[in-house]
Amino acid sequence: xxxxxxxxxxxxxxxxxxxxxxxxxxxxxxxxxxxxxxxxxxxxxxxxxxxxxxxxxxxxxxxxxxxxxxxxxxxxxxxxxxxxxxxxxxxxxxxxxxxxxxxxxxxxxxxxxxxxxxxxxxxxxxxxxxxxxxxxxxxxxxxxxxxxxxxxxxxxxxxxxxxxxxxxxxxxxxxxxxxxxxxxxxxxxxxxxxxxxxxxxxxxxxxxxxxxxxxxxxxxxxxxxxxxxxxxxxxxxxxxxxxxxxxxxxxxxxxxxxxxxxxxxxxxxxxxxxxxxxxxxxxxxxxxxxxxxxxxxxxxxxxxxxxxxxxxxxxxxxxxxxxxxxxxxxxxxxxxxxxxxxxxxxxxxxxxxxxxxxxxxxxxxxxxxxxxxxx
Amino acid sequence: xxxxxxxxxxxxxxxxxxxxxxxxxxxxxxxxxxxxxxxxxxxxxxxxxxxxxxxxxxxxxxxxxxxxxxxxxxxxxxxxxxxxxxxxxxxxxxxxxxxxxxxxxxxxxxxxxxxxxxxxxxxxxxxxxxxxxxxxxxxxxxxxxxxxxxxxxxxxxxxxxxxxxxxxxxxxxxxxxxxxxxxxxxxxxxxxxxxxxxxxxxxxxxxxxxxxxxxxxxxxxxxxxxxxxxxxxxxxxxxxxxxxxxxxxxxxxxxxxxxxxxxxxxxxxxxxxxxxxxxxxxxxxxxxxxxxxxxxxxxxxxxxxxxxxxxxxxxxxxxxxxxxxxxxxxxxxxxxxxxxxxxxxxxxxxxxxxxxxxxxxxxxxxxxxxxxxxx
DNA sequence: TTGAAAGCGCTAACAT
DNA sequence: ATGTTAGCGCTTTCAA
Numbered sequence: 175x176x177x178x179x180x181x182x183x184x185x186x187x188x189x190x191x192x193x194x195x196x197x198x199x200x201x202x203x204x205x206x207x208x209x210x211x212x213x214x215x216x217x218x219x220x221x222x223x224x225x226x227x228x229x230x231x232x233x234x235x236x237x238x239x240x241x242x243x244x245x246x247x248x249x250x251x252x253x254x255x256x257x258x259x260x261x262x263x264x265x266x267x268x269x270x271x272x273x274x275x276x277x278x279x280x281x282x283x284x285x286x287x288x289x290x291x292x293x294x295x296x297x298x299x300x301x302x303x304x305x306x307x308x309x310x311x312x313x314x315x316x317x318x319x320x321x322x323x324x325x326x327x328x329x330x331x332x333x334x335x336x337x338x339x340x341x342x343x344x345x346x347x348x349x350x351x352x353x354x355x356x357x358x359x360x361x362x363x364x365x366x367x368x369x370x371x372x373x374x375x376x377x378x379x380x381x382x383x384x385x386x387x388x389x390x391x392x393x394x395x396x397x398x399x400x401x402x403x404x405x406x407x408x409x410x411x412x413x414x415x416x417x418x419x420x421x422x423x424x425x426x427x428x429x430x431x432x433x434x435x436x437x438x439x440x441x442x443x444x445x446x447x448x449x450x451x452x453x454x455x456x457x458x459x460x461x462x463x464x465x466x467x468x469x470x471x472x473x474x475x476x477x478x479x480x481x482x483x484x485x486x487x488x489x490x491x492x493x494x495x496x497x498x499x500x501x502x503x504x505x506x507x508x509x510x511x512x513x514x515x516x517x518x519x520x521x522x523x524x525x526x527x528x529x530x531x532x533x534x535x536x537x538x539x540x541x542x543x544x545x546x547x548x549x
Numbered sequence: 550x551x552x553x554x555x556x557x558x559x560x561x562x563x564x565x566x567x568x569x570x571x572x573x574x575x576x577x578x579x580x581x582x583x584x585x586x587x588x589x590x591x592x593x594x595x596x597x598x599x600x601x602x603x604x605x606x607x608x609x610x611x612x613x614x615x616x617x618x619x620x621x622x623x624x625x626x627x628x629x630x631x632x633x634x635x636x637x638x639x640x641x642x643x644x645x646x647x648x649x650x651x652x653x654x655x656x657x658x659x660x661x662x663x664x665x666x667x668x669x670x671x672x673x674x675x676x677x678x679x680x681x682x683x684x685x686x687x688x689x690x691x692x693x694x695x696x697x698x699x700x701x702x703x704x705x706x707x708x709x710x711x712x713x714x715x716x717x718x719x720x721x722x723x724x725x726x727x728x729x730x731x732x733x734x735x736x737x738x739x740x741x742x743x744x745x746x747x748x749x750x751x752x753x754x755x756x757x758x759x760x761x762x763x764x765x766x767x768x769x770x771x772x773x774x775x776x777x778x779x780x781x782x783x784x785x786x787x788x789x790x791x792x793x794x795x796x797x798x799x800x801x802x803x804x805x806x807x808x809x810x811x812x813x814x815x816x817x818x819x820x821x822x823x824x825x826x827x828x829x830x831x832x833x834x835x836x837x838x839x840x841x842x843x844x845x846x847x848x849x850x851x852x853x854x855x856x857x858x859x860x861x862x863x864x865x866x867x868x869x870x871x872x873x874x875x876x877x878x879x880x881x882x883x884x885x886x887x888x889x890x891x892x893x894x895x896x897x898x899x900x901x902x903x904x905x906x907x908x909x910x911x912x913x914x915x916x917x918x919x920x921x922x923x924x
Numbered sequence: 925t926t927g928a929a930a931g932c933g934c935t936a937a938c939a940t
Numbered sequence: 941a942t943g944t945t946a947g948c949g950c951t952t953t954c955a956a
Contacts, residue, residue: 184709186933197943202935210941229709233611234933237948242608244691244712288677289888293871298667305663305694314691314707316619319680332689334559334604337619441875474877477852496668500816502849513664561949572927577951585925609949612932 185226194222205230236336244316245523246338247304248329249291250345250352251321287321291346294439294467295495296512300344300366303516311524315342326352333361340523342366342516348411364523366515368536370411376526378519378537382412383419385508385541389462389490390423392506392543398460398488402433404447404472406464413439416464416492433458437468441497444471452479459487460549466491466498469505473548488549503547515539560601569597580605611711619691620898621713622679623704624666625720625727626696662696666721669814669842670870671887675719675741678891686899690717701727708736715898717741717891723786739898741890743911745786751901753894753912757787758794760883760916764837764865765798767881767918773835773863777808779822779847781839788814791839791867808833812843816872819846827854834862835924841866841873844880848923863924878922890914 187198194201196215203211204219222228236242291297304315316338320326329352333341340362343352348370356363357373365377393401403420406413417434424432433455437443444463448471451458463469469491473483481487483503491498494509518537526532562573569576571590578586579594597603611617666672679690691713695701704727708716715737718727723745731738732748740752768776778795781788792809799807808830812818819838823846826833838844844866848858856862858878866873869884893912901907 184711184933187935188933198934199936199944200942203942206935212941215942229706231612231933232710232712233608233617234948235935236608237606237612237933237950238935240948246689247692288680289673289871292667292673292676293670295668298664298673301667301692302663305692309694309700312703314621314693316689316691317622317676317680318689319684325684328687331604335607336559337607478877502853559949562951563949573950574927574929574952575925578926581951587925590926606949609932610951612934612949613951615932 184231185228186231187228189226190219190222190228193226194219240336241527242336242339243313244338245308245313245520246318246329246332246341247301247315248318248320248341248343248352249288249297250326250343250350251287251319251347288319291319295497296493297344299495299512300516303513304342304520306513307517307520307524320352323351326355330355330359330361334359339527340364342519342523345369346410347407348409362523362526362530364519364526366519367412374534376522376534376536378515378522378539380412380510380515380539380541382415382541383422385492385510386416386419386462386464387423388541388543389492389508390420390427392545392549393460393462393488393490394424394427396460396484396488396549400455400458401429401460401462402435402451402455402458404435404437404444404451404461404463404468406437406439406468408436410439413464420462437464439465439467441467441471444468445475446471448472448475452476452481460489461487462490462492464492466493466495466501466505466507469507469548470497470501473501473503473505484547484549490549494544498544498546501548506546506549507544509542509544511539511542559606560603561606562603564601565594565597565603568601569594615711616902617711617714618688619713620683620688620895621693621704621707621716622676622690623693623695623716623718623727624663624672625701625718625725626662626694626722663694666694670872671868672719674870674887675891678888679717679895681888682892682895682899695727698726701730705730705734705736709734714902715739717894717898720744721785722782723784737898737901737905739894739901741894742787749909751897751909751911753890753897753914755787755885755890755914755916757790757916758797760867760885761791761794761837761839762798763916763918764867764883765795765802767920767924768835768837768863768865769799769802771835771859771863771924775830775833776804776835776837777810777826777830777833779810779812779819779826779836779838779843781812781814781843783811785814788839795837812839814840814842816842816846819843820850821846823847823850827851827856835864836862837865837867839867841868841870841876841880841882844882844923845872845876848876848880859922859924865924869919873919873921876923881921881924882919884917884919886914886917 187201190201191198196219200211200215201219204216308315318329320329332338341356343363344366353365353369353373353375357375363375365375368377368379405417408414433451435447435450437447444467461472463472469489473489476483476487483489491505491507494507498505498507562576565576566573571594575590576594579591683690693704695704707713716731718738719741728740728744728748728750732750738750740750743752743754780792783789808826810822810825812822819842836847838847844864848864851858851862858864866880866882869882873880873882
């Protein structure tokens with residue numbers, strides 16, 4: 175069979191039609207499950223298909239249907255140019271031997287961005303949610319990164335040339351120009367997280383403020399009196415919202431001023447932030463970190479300083495990512511149902527493709543407190 | 550412009566040709582950079598392209614070139630059916646509220662596999678390497694998972710219908726039937742890691758045994774006398790090879806018997822293994838873990854038991870993943886240049902696509918000891 | 925150096 | 941219910 179295909183090219187509809195003694199159109203109907211086909215003929219066609227080893231040619235089909243039956247999953251970065259890595263990259267991969275890495279892989283550029291992206295369990299969860307929704311529908315995501323303006327152009331071009339029918343966009347920073355670019359080009363997309371400036375594109379998001387409120391109330395409820403927070407980057411909407419929600423709740427409970435150190439959602443930045451917090455407020459007894467990675471870093475530092483968690487200091491994280499269970503003790507955290515959100519984002523996109531004139535909608539998920547050992 | 554495109558459909562070669570006052574063929578030549586085109590006309594065509602906002606239609610092009618200009622990046626799983634998750638999934642995501650997750654995402658199946666895959670920093674690094682090589686060439690990977698026989702069939706079908714020109718296959722377990730399936734179908738692929746049973750397909754791999762030797766020699770060199778190892782899963786070739794390399798070296802240095810506990814390459818399994826090791830050999834002073842995640846887990850447990858690292862027990866990991874730097878103290882580890890290996894794997898595949906009759910080759914990378922704080 | 929014309933494999937009217 | 945036919949947008953001989 176293999177040899178047949180190689181020698182004569184893959185079998186086409188024509189071949190199947192001939193083998194089954196019917197027309198191409200009929201074969202096409204059977205293959206695409208269009209009704210109005212005599213069951214007997216259907217069977218004959220199926221036989222012919224398996225005899226010939228026929229597989230539909232995607233390009234030919236796409237050319238006429240004008241559908242690629244593919245979607246892009248794009249991780250979008252900051253609004254500016256190929257920025258140099260801010261501080262220490264994030265952890266191992268790029269850190270220890272960055273120079274060698276660039277040399278080995280043959281393409282130094284952009285390396286730090288993709289490495290950074292996958293260092294956070296968050297993206298793996300997004301992929302999981304997207305794939306879970308797509309797979310049963312016979313689709314698979316094309317992975318793209320859009321951290322520079324050049325890369326963003328490429329994403330737009332990719333969609334424009336019909337390589338994918340639409341894009342699932344996950345932005346790592348606010349002010350990301352990609353959503354607007356896509357919208358202007360009249361292309362289909364759905365975002366993970368509300369865009370900083372309004373864009374006529376659907377999105378899914380989490381009620382971050384509510385989540386932070388849950389964290390604050392939990393800390394308060396267990397009797398913490400001197401509470402501090404390690405916020406996310408303040409130029410990221412989610413970072414802002416979590417801080418605002420936390421602060422507001424604390425204020426409402428009579429704590430208008432709380433120590434804040436800004437982190438970058440990385441374990442390292444969490445460690446640095448905790449060091450500072452501890453130096454400036456040695457008496458604190460509760461910490462809310464805006465994500466689990468930073469909470470994990472904070473726990474490490476607390477232990478190094480001989481503070482027990484949650485005995486001396488209670489720690490609450492955010493996300494309920496794999497880092498929460500990896501931590502000792504396991505983190506009490508605010509659960510963000512990333513997989514479900516990603517699946518919903520995918521559903522919204524496919525909906526949109528099916529009905530291009532459907533409404534632009536947004537779905538906001540509710541967070542949930544998960545109590546474990548750390549607070 | 551947007552409106553034009555919507556109203557009249559995307560501009561085609563024909564439109565550009567008309568605008569430039571030349572034939573479709575000429576426009577095609579200019580766009581594809583074929584020589585023998587009058588510079589003046591070239592310029593005119595370029596003008597027309599930008600005026601019309603033309604973008605080549607990928608399906609049409611693929612139909613005639615018989616190239617998709619796309620490759621699949623497939624993460625392939627065990628040889629058996631949709632196996633139930635072995636033990637605790639891997640960490641947070643699926644753990645805390647797995648039931649709810651399945652409900653939310655609408656598709657319970659397969660979820661654990663993808664989640665598990667991205668829990669290890671390894672895959673993020675593979676993606677980084679692949680993307681770094683592909684991007685400058687205008688290509689992007691289609692992400693696929695092949696953990697069940699059904700999923701494997703889908704991968705083969707995907708390639709057969711020309712959705713991708715070839716596959717980059719990363720197997721998580723030995724005895725993976727996918728490479729053979731692909732080879733039998735006469736499709737192009739390159740593997741990350743040598744297949745368990747020989748298959749006529751190119752691959753990249755690491756000299757695992759040499760890496761383990763480096764670890765053993767380092768431990769021995771710093772004076773450790775009672776050394777144990779936490780191996781990887783023994784049904785994974787890399788796990789086997791690292792154990793063999795370690796054992797052989799130890800034996801050559803007069804230590805024929807060393808305590809071994811098998812892990813699963815997860816942090817949790819590393820913790821469990823370390824607990825056991827400590828219970829059975831309370832006097833050990835050195836540990837080689839077959840990957841960083843397990844080494845990280847081991848370090849946690851050691852600290853919990855009041856053993857200092859590396860003071861009381863020296864720990865060496867493997868991979869030099871982000872986990873190595875996340876660890877306290879940072880891990881001394883054997884570096885596997887995953888990004889470079891993934892880039893090379895990609896290069897091999899594109900080579901193969903360019904010259905289908907080129908030789909099947911394998912490229913073996915040499916590991917390197919990275920000395921940090923843990924040993 | 926350029927143009928004309930023939931398909932690539934498929935779907936979707938339209939006819940029957 | 942089935943067949944006929946006309947393209948989808950592009951590349952690529954083959955002529956000029």
